[in-house]
Amino acid sequence: MNALSGAMPAPTRANQPVARLVSLDALRGFDMFWIMSGEHIVHALAEATGWPFLVWLSSQLHHTEWNGCTFYDMIFPLFLFIAGVSMPYSMQGKLSRAGVASASGLSLADKKSIYTDMLKRMLILVFLGMVVNGLLQFKGYEQTRFASVLGRIGLAWFFAGLIYLNTNTRNQVLWLLALLIGYWAAMMLIPVPGFGAGILTKAGSLESYIDRLLLPGKLHSVVHDPEGILSTIPAIGTALLGVLTGTFLKNEGVSMRRKALWLLSAGIALIAFGLAWNLAFPINKRLWTSSFTVYVGGWSLLFLSLFYYIIDVLGWKKWAFVFLLIGSNSILIYLAAEGAVDFAHTANFIFGGLIRLAPLNWQPVEQTVSVTFLQVMLLYFLYKRKIFLKV
Numbered sequence: 321m322n323a324l325s326g327a328m329p330a331p332t333r334a335n336q337p338v339a340r341l342v343s344l345d346a347l348r349g350f351d352m353f354w355i356m357s358g359e360h361i362v363h364a365l366a367e368a369t370g371w372p373f374l375v376w377l378s379s380q381l382h383h384t385e386w387n388g389c390t391f392y393d394m395i396f397p398l399f400l401f402i403a404g405v406s407m408p409y410s411m412q413g414k415l416s417r418a419g420v421a422s423a424s425g426l427s428l429a430d431k432k433s434i435y436t437d438m439l440k441r442m443l444i445l446v447f448l449g450m451v452v453n454g455l456l457q458f459k460g461y462e463q464t465r466f467a468s469v470l471g472r473i474g475l476a477w478f479f480a481g482l483i484y485l486n487t488n489t490r491n492q493v494l495w496l497l498a499l500l501i502g503y504w505a506a507m508m509l510i511p512v513p514g515f516g517a518g519i520l521t522k523a524g525s526l527e528s529y530i531d532r533l534l535l536p537g538k539l540h541s542v543v544h545d546p547e548g549i550l551s552t553i554p555a556i557g558t559a560l561l562g563v564l565t566g567t568f569l570k571n572e573g574v575s576m577r578r579k580a581l582w583l584l585s586a587g588i589a590l591i592a593f594g595l596a597w598n599l600a601f602p603i604n605k606r607l608w609t610s611s612f613t614v615y616v617g618g619w620s621l622l623f624l625s626l627f628y629y630i631i632d633v634l635g636w637k638k639w640a641f642v643f644l645l646i647g648s649n650s651i652l653i654y655l656a657a658e659g660a661v662d663f664a665h666t667a668n669f670i671f672g673g674l675i676r677l678a679p680l681n682w683q684p685v686e687q688t689v690s691v692t693f694l695q696v697m698l699l700y701f702l703y704k705r706k707i708f709l710k711v
Contacts, residue, residue, distance in 0.1 A: 341569065343631040344405055346640035347624060349647030351398045354381065356646065356657040357692040359392070364684040384605060386522070393605040394616050396469060397558050399650075401620040403477050404562020407484055408570050423485045431485060438481050444711050445474030448651070452658045464537040467547040470654075475552050480559035492564055499557040500610040504601050506550070507609070520602060520609075527551050527607050544606070551608040558608075561617045565624065576633045583625035590618030645699040652709035653699060663691045670694075 359381040365371075366378035380391040411423070414434055420426055426434070447455075449468025483495050507526050511517040515524035522528060522544040531539055531548035539545040569579060594603060594615025603612045630636050646653060657663070667690040668675070675686045702708065 341405075341409065341628070341632060342637055342640075342644070343624070343627040344402060345647040346631055346637075346643040347627045347647070348399065348402050348650050349640075349643030349645065350623075350627070351395055351402065352646050352650045352653060353643065354392070354395055356653050356695055357663075357688060360688040361685070361692060364688045368681045368685050386606065387602040387604050389603050389605060389612065389615060393612075394619055396472075396605075397555075397608075397613070397616045398620045398623065400473055400476055400555060400558045401562040401565075401617065402624075403473060404480055404559035404564075405566040405569070405624070407477070407481060407559075407563050408566035411481075411484070412570075426485070434485065435482075438478050441711055442474040442478040445477075446471040448655065448711070449474070452655065461537060465540060465545075466537045467531075467535060467540065467545045467549075469547060470651075472547045472552060472555055476555040476559040479556045480563055483556075483560060484563050489564065489567055492560060492567075496557050496560045496564070499553055499560070500613055503550070503554045503557075504610045507607070508601065520604065520607065522606075525607060546606040546608075554608045554610055554613045557610075557613050558617060561613075562620075565621065569628075577629075580625050580629040580633055583621050583628065587618045587621030587625060590614050590621065592618075594618055642696060645696060645703050649699055649702055649708055651711055652702070653695060655709075656698075657695070663694050667691045667694050 362374060362381055363378050366374040382390060383392055384390050411434075414430070415423065415426070420430075446468070449470030449472075450464070450466060452470065453465040453468050455464055483492055487495065507520065508518040510526050512519060512524055512526050512529045515521075515529075519525060522541060525544070527548055527550040528544040530550045531545045532543060535545060535549055540547070565583070568574075568582070571579075574582070594611050594613075594617075597611035597614060601609050601611045603609060603615050605612055605616075627640075631640060664687070667687065671686070671690040675683050675690065678686050
């Protein structure tokens with residue numbers, strides 16, 4: 321209700337449906353493609369051909385051992401960034417139903433309803449992440465890893481959402497700065513018993529110490545967990561950077577071409593700033609350092625600017641259809657590829673005879689391609705029947 325007149329507000333842009341960003345769905349699919357099977361295709365091609373470019377690309381599809389960053393290190397934060405970009409769009413429907421133009425106009429009752437939905441989504445993602453880690457194998461409390469990729473996505477998205485719903489854009493920027501600077505200060509200044517302050521090793525970092533102290537079950541690397549408690553703080557920053565990007569893309573006062581240019585420029589600036597910060601606070605995915613957040617945030621903006629310009633500005637969409645299939649059911653294919661479905665066994669059952677006819681060094685290539693083919697066919701079947709796993 322209109323607070324001044326008591327009448328229903330006249331239709332505004334807030335009440336109109338917001339066009340879906342096709343580029344965002346395609347970028348999500350592109351990101352997930354490498355996890356579901358794309359990496360295995362590249363590794364097999366590099367082994368079969370020995371071509372320098374493929375060998376280099378194959379090297380980029382492995383996590384960095386500690387400091388530094390490869391393309392593979394960017395996949396997880398890019399997905400979280402995309403989740404953040406989606407938030408202003410997904411929240412628009414809730415705002416429209418409440419008859420307000422922004423989150424600041426929501427009533428307490430409306431906010432409670434949104435908080436409940438967000439909390440449910442977060443808890444489901446935490447649970448699914450534990451299932452991927454083997455929760456339902458019932459190996460016992462001490463052999464269960466509670467931290468997970470999906471859990472971090474859920475937690476970071478949830479807290480970024482709370483910030484989005486309760487602050488304006490200016491304060492969201494301040495929150496982002498506070499999260500990154502605060503994490504940097506804590507990691508560098510708070511001493512760890514037996515190691516001291518600012519020791520950024522797997523065993524000696526504050527992040528690892530807090531995980532050993534507070535995180536239940538087992539850790540990913542015995543003394544350290546890359547999805548641990550403290551490093552979730554800068555991960556919230558990754559999601560919040562996505563939220564700010566989504567808010568900018570919704571601004572109808574800026575042309576789409578200019579938006580693409582701004583995304584490109586901001587991406588380059590963040591990459592440069594991340595490299596500069598790296599000199600004092602190393603870029604490290606396993607610690608999710610603030611420099612890593614800024615650096616990969618810059619690359620995420622570059623990827624988005626490219627997809628946005630090609631797909632949404634120029635209108636070239638058909639080439640990205642496979643990525644759209646993947647992006648429309650990203651959580652489902654992640655769970656399936658992580659072990660819920662044995663695609664390799666099925667592919668060998670169907671295509672094994674043909675694969676064995678190929679030259680020996682090309683058989684792994686055909687095997688990985690056949691797995692991808694089955695995955696895409698499954699996604700196409702679900703897409704045509706409008707079956708989507710939504711969390």
